[in-house]
Amino acid sequence: MAAHDVPLYDLAVIGGGINGTGIARDAAGRGLSVLLIEKDDLASHTSSCSTKLIHGGLRYLEYYKFGLVAEALAEREVLLRAAPHIISPLQFVLPHEPHLRPAWMIRAGLFLYDHLGGHRTLPASFGVGLRGTRWGAGLQEKFTRGFVYSDARVDDARLVVLNALGAKEGGADIRTRTRLVEARREGGLWHIELADRSGGSAQVRCRGLVNATGPWVKQVRDAASRAPGRENVRHIKGSHIVVPRVHAEEHAYILQNSDQRIVFIIPYQNAFSLIGTTDISLEDFEKPVISREEIDYLCDIANSYLAGPIGRGDVVWSYCGVRPLYDDGADNPSAITRDYVLKLDPGERGEAPMLSLFGGKLTTYRRVAETVLAELKPFFPQMKREWTAGAPLPGGDMSGGGLAACERDLAARYPGLPGELRTALLHRHGTRVSHVLGEAKSAAELGTHFGRTLYAAEVDYLVAVEWARSAEDVLWRRTKCGLHLSAEQRDSVAAYLHEQYGQEDS
Numbered sequence: 001m002a003a004h005d006v007p008l009y010d011l012a013v014i015g016g017g018i019n020g021t022g023i024a025r026d027a028a029g030r031g032l033s034v035l036l037i038e039k040d041d042l043a044s045h046t047s048s049c050s051t052k053l054i055h056g057g058l059r060y061l062e063y064y065k066f067g068l069v070a071e072a073l074a075e076r077e078v079l080l081r082a083a084p085h086i087i088s089p090l091q092f093v094l095p096h097e098p099h100l101r102p103a104w105m106i107r108a109g110l111f112l113y114d115h116l117g118g119h120r121t122l123p124a125s126f127g128v129g130l131r132g133t134r135w136g137a138g139l140q141e142k143f144t145r146g147f148v149y150s151d152a153r154v155d156d157a158r159l160v161v162l163n164a165l166g167a168k169e170g171g172a173d174i175r176t177r178t179r180l181v182e183a184r185r186e187g188g189l190w191h192i193e194l195a196d197r198s199g200g201s202a203q204v205r206c207r208g209l210v211n212a213t214g215p216w217v218k219q220v221r222d223a224a225s226r227a228p229g230r231e232n233v234r235h236i237k238g239s240h241i242v243v244p245r246v247h248a249e250e251h252a253y254i255l256q257n258s259d260q261r262i263v264f265i266i267p268y269q270n271a272f273s274l275i276g277t278t279d280i281s282l283e284d285f286e287k288p289v290i291s292r293e294e295i296d297y298l299c300d301i302a303n304s305y306l307a308g309p310i311g312r313g314d315v316v317w318s319y320c321g322v323r324p325l326y327d328d329g330a331d332n333p334s335a336i337t338r339d340y341v342l343k344l345d346p347g348e349r350g351e352a353p354m355l356s357l358f359g360g361k362l363t364t365y366r367r368v369a370e371t372v373l374a375e376l377k378p379f380f381p382q383m384k385r386e387w388t389a390g391a392p393l394p395g396g397d398m399s400g401g402g403l404a405a406c407e408r409d410l411a412a413r414y415p416g417l418p419g420e421l422r423t424a425l426l427h428r429h430g431t432r433v434s435h436v437l438g439e440a441k442s443a444a445e446l447g448t449h450f451g452r453t454l455y456a457a458e459v460d461y462l463v464a465v466e467w468a469r470s471a472e473d474v475l476w477r478r479t480k481c482g483l484h485l486s487a488e489q490r491d492s493v494a495a496y497l498h499e500q501y502g503q504e505d506s
């Protein structure tokens, strides 16, 4: 193919996790032509394996990370406005244990947490009695006092998909199941080789490259650079377990362990509780799995607080992710910085830059995108101004009444559909529920019913609009229906995808 026939983009973003999709959306909205490539499914690695919190990170105050906490708290407000369907406020109860952290220290920390980050809409922290009150639901009687503070939870995988959707709507070309094989500089441009799952290959050129490959950041950077970079990434495994709901109240618990680590117990998907996480250094990070020791560790911590003990047999689902942390030399995995670090490789004569992202959190992805584009601005002087702070994510454009008004509106428009289905779809698609439902008057018009809130109409939408290909994409990332369906019902989703679209379950 002659060089001038090879497609040319301003920016190629490698990595379809939260950071890559966030950067692609921001860049596309500023008028750059953008290609995003992801070797697997969107959010199939770290970005779907988090604790699912949009939070300042109370515990980072102990490491004096005030800047990081303030930035994350400010972002929490921005994101609550941008995607109220997938991000919602959540209150946390911290049972007080004087031998671990004295009350004055916790009060001081919570005071800071309430005031860092500027304007906030969430309730401030306060002290509570736990024994016999709803705040102590499910806890052992010995816990009598505690503190309540506010943060937010998020559907992490959907946050990624919505950013990809926003990028696409801004004009970006999104290619999943497509791997960057080689990138080299030539004539002031990047020349990139791509390979897809079906054995196909493609070449593209771009003016700038963003390496947002999370755990793979160093590998990709070193492969594309003339010399290996000095920066390193630490791969820290974190696992979660899901068990039947341990209490009926709406709040989460933040538990302190004697090893100074904290573990969360979070109400999850109505019927369940999510418990995590661990911090374990890994050498081989490609396919992390949760170990029996991790399951026992999480159960043991939960059991030192809960009135009704849990064990391995209660675990209905678990997942495991790898934090790609910037190596700041800390020995203790919990103490390594959670902040992000950008490394710019400007190329010879200042052409064809490559920007690599180390670390970061879901919570700060939008700020990461702004910082990345500020760094790239000299290479793209035509780039428009920052715009994402006030812009809703797809489906998040709710007027004054917010989610509650949207739900009422949905009930009025689709009275023939089960309430559980309407609510579930609202929390997946926000104001775009009608894109899934069309004119359907009853559930029967939504095609095959796979179980609970999953119908063929939504599966078709996820394939057509949200890059879903396999049953796993549908059941565990675009939705969490996997948790609510039997093995047989899950298999029927795979069979449907195969019959309708010829998709392999990979």
Ligand SMILES: Cc1cc2nc3c(=O)[nH]c(=O)nc-3n(C[C@H](O)[C@H](O)[C@H](O)COP(=O)(O)OP(=O)(O)OC[C@H]3O[C@@H](n4cnc5c(N)ncnc54)[C@H](O)[C@@H]3O)c2cc1C
Pocket (backbone or CB within 6 Å): 014, 015, 016, 017, 018, 019, 020, 037, 038, 039, 040, 041, 042, 043, 044, 045, 046, 047, 048, 049, 050, 051, 052, 053, 054, 055, 178, 179, 180, 181, 212, 213, 214, 215, 216, 220, 236, 237, 238, 239, 277, 321, 322, 323, 324, 359, 360, 361, 362, 363, 364
């Ligand atoms: C256990 C755990 C709990 C966490 N909890 C929270 C939390 O509650 N709140 C919070 O804010 N943050 C949390 N985080 C942090 C957050 O999840 C991560 O910082 C974030 O998801 C990283 O996103 P990413 O896009 O950088 O990486 P990833 O999501 O891993 O995305 C990188 C992508 O690059 C792709 N890729 C790699 N190489 C190539 C290639 N050659 N070609 C094409 N694609 C490629 C990969 O397939 C991958 O999908 C947590 C992390 C973990 C592990």
